[in-house]
Amino acid sequence: MANTRVISPEELERQQPFMQQVRRFYEERRPDVSPLACVRTYGCQQNVSDSEHMKGQLAQMGFGFTENPEEADFILFNTCAVREHAEDRVFGNVGALKALKRRRPEVLIAVCGCMVQQEHIAKKFYQSYPFVGLLFGTHVQHRLPELLVKSLVERRRVVEIPSCDGVIAEGIPTHRDGTFKAFLPIMYGCNNFCTYCIVPHVRGRERSRDPECILAEARELVRQGYKEITLLGQNVNSYGKGEAHGVNFPELLRRLNAIPGEFLIRFMTSHPKDATPELFDTIAQCEKVSRHFHLPFQSGSNRVLKEMNRGYTREQYLELIRYARKTVPGIAFTSDVIVGFPGEQREDFEQTLSLIREVGFVSLFTFIFSPREGTPAAKMPDPISAEEKTAWFREMTALQETLSAERLQALVGTEQKALLESDAGEYLEARLPENSIVRVQGDPARIGESVTVRITSARSFILTGEII
Ligand code: SAM
Ligand code: SF4
Numbered sequence: 001m002a003n004t005r006v007i008s009p010e011e012l013e014r015q016q017p018f019m020q021q022v023r024r025f026y027e028e029r030r031p032d033v034s035p036l037a038c039v040r041t042y043g044c045q046q047n048v049s050d051s052e053h054m055k056g057q058l059a060q061m062g063f064g065f066t067e068n069p070e071e072a073d074f075i076l077f078n079t080c081a082v083r084e085h086a087e088d089r090v091f092g093n094v095g096a097l098k099a100l101k102r103r104r105p106e107v108l109i110a111v112c113g114c115m116v117q118q119e120h121i122a123k124k125f126y127q128s129y130p131f132v133g134l135l136f137g138t139h140v141q142h143r144l145p146e147l148l149v150k151s152l153v154e155r156r157r158v159v160e161i162p163s164c165d166g167v168i169a170e171g172i173p174t175h176r177d178g179t180f181k182a183f184l185p186i187m188y189g190c191n192n193f194c195t196y197c198i199v200p201h202v203r204g205r206e207r208s209r210d211p212e213c214i215l216a217e218a219r220e221l222v223r224q225g226y227k228e229i230t231l232l233g234q235n236v237n238s239y240g241k242g243e244a245h246g247v248n249f250p251e252l253l254r255r256l257n258a259i260p261g262e263f264l265i266r267f268m269t270s271h272p273k274d275a276t277p278e279l280f281d282t283i284a285q286c287e288k289v290s291r292h293f294h295l296p297f298q299s300g301s302n303r304v305l306k307e308m309n310r311g312y313t314r315e316q317y318l319e320l321i322r323y324a325r326k327t328v329p330g331i332a333f334t335s336d337v338i339v340g341f342p343g344e345q346r347e348d349f350e351q352t353l354s355l356i357r358e359v360g361f362v363s364l365f366t367f368i369f370s371p372r373e374g375t376p377a378a379k380m381p382d383p384i385s386a387e388e389k390t391a392w393f394r395e396m397t398a399l400q401e402t403l404s405a406e407r408l409q410a411l412v413g414t415e416q417k418a419l420l421e422s423d424a425g426e427y428l429e430a431r432l433p434e435n436s437i438v439r440v441q442g443d444p445a446r447i448g449e450s451v452t453v454r455i456t457s458a459r460s461f462i463l464t465g466e467i468i
């Protein structure tokens, strides 16, 4: 394991007295009322999972939770740095708290996560947002109680952003937002250094959790009645690389699949260069593993893929899809794609369109390239205008919409397993294994149940069905 550090139980134990101090701090102020925390999470599922851990710690310190910053004692923004737009939203939303802090100076406002891990952004928060009392990076989240003591009890403005290769902290309590769907991180960080991407710079090196810890957590989730477990990591299929335990991602899936109970195993995100025949053979053998596969391709042009440092070609990607479809009947793909990477030409973009047509994705997450300070792509010549990139982007989303509509139409008349996920008032929403949502009539008390649904119509991207 590179230079990453497993946080020892003793080190975590050191947080206990800090937790007591925070609890006492609020009890002395308002003996009969629990303090409230408002935790806002931006970005990917990894961030959602991190927030669930920080909420677990906050709950242990006596906090309740609110969505409304106006009634919160502690406001925490867990931020994302992946695109400029994501950062701008955070700057805007944090900025909007200035007036609240003036009205209620006792509120503690904190910003953490991937944005803060970048030096220039941390500096900007420190200098231009003086009402933010606590700034901390991605590698010290397990020390939240200690940081709160410094801020609240010692009344200091705290900035804690060590640069390191990353840590693994086991045994942090988790306050999960869902009652039947759970996120389960299996690895952290990334070693791939795609030339456009900030993630390896803010999340540190790739490191995998111990398989026994993952299995124990999964067993506990199943015991608690969770019906869907999503394994998380920036690159889940390189799980276990370089670790002494010798358990790779397919083996981890096999062990999770062997846990008794009725539940679905999802995972994201996978990298094409680490997607092996063994992985698809394993999915075919494991009845609890979802037949939905999120496999970002980013570009259909070999020239651009090389510039992106993705480590595979268009042909290799298509060969993977062919092998997967042959091995796992009914497997459905979704993907991420970037338009307007520096130097991308119309011919490159057309290669992307043709790959989209050739594969037939269920859906696509589409992004316009956003230069990230400190990444190689941010320095590459980028002659294509923003207007042209936007026009390409629209062309691509229109193509995907047509393809999605055709796919949805083909589902009409079929019977599908689905998980009843939410109550939208006039109907319930159920998720198909391939990730599409279908509207059904049913008793909201059944939310969290797996059902079989007959698809009755597909109109304007909305599937409707009936529970059989
Ligand atoms: N680890 C995953 C992978 O390799 O695909 C996901 C990484 S990132 C959290 C999610 C998606 O954001 C990427 O797949 C990519 O399409 C997009 N993305 C990352 N950096 C970007 C950038 N600088 N500009 C535009 N999109 C970007
Ligand atoms: Fe970013 Fe590439 Fe790592 Fe995904 S694999 S997190 S896109 S560097």
Ligand code: F3S
Pocket: 042, 043, 044, 045, 046, 047, 079, 080, 081, 082, 114, 198, 199, 202, 203
């Ligand atoms: Fe964003 Fe950090 Fe995830 S940059 S996408 S929150 S790893």
